[in-house]
Amino acid sequence: MSELSFPPDPDPRPLPPKEPELEDCCGTGCVNCVFDMYQIALENYERALTAWLSRHPDNAN
Numbered sequence: 001m002s003e004l005s006f007p008p009d010p011d012p013r014p015l016p017p018k019e020p021e022l023e024d025c026c027g028t029g030c031v032n033c034v035f036d037m038y039q040i041a042l043e044n045y046e047r048a049l050t051a052w053l054s055r056h057p058d059n060a061n
Contacts, residue, residue: 011055014048017041 020034053060 013059014045014052016045
């Protein structure tokens with residue numbers, strides 16, 4: 001039996017960033033703290049998801 005091959009989705013739903021663990025932070029007040037970077041990634045994800053949902057209103061849940 002052969003497997004069907006489908007082309008990749010040209011507009012996949014954005015995936016949320018992985019939240020860092022508390023121990024991922026060194027606690028020294030880095031300019032690019034993992035939690036700051038996560039916050040930026042989360043904001044980017046939320047904007048991308050809002051845009052994606054506007055293009056795919058049938059997938060709102």
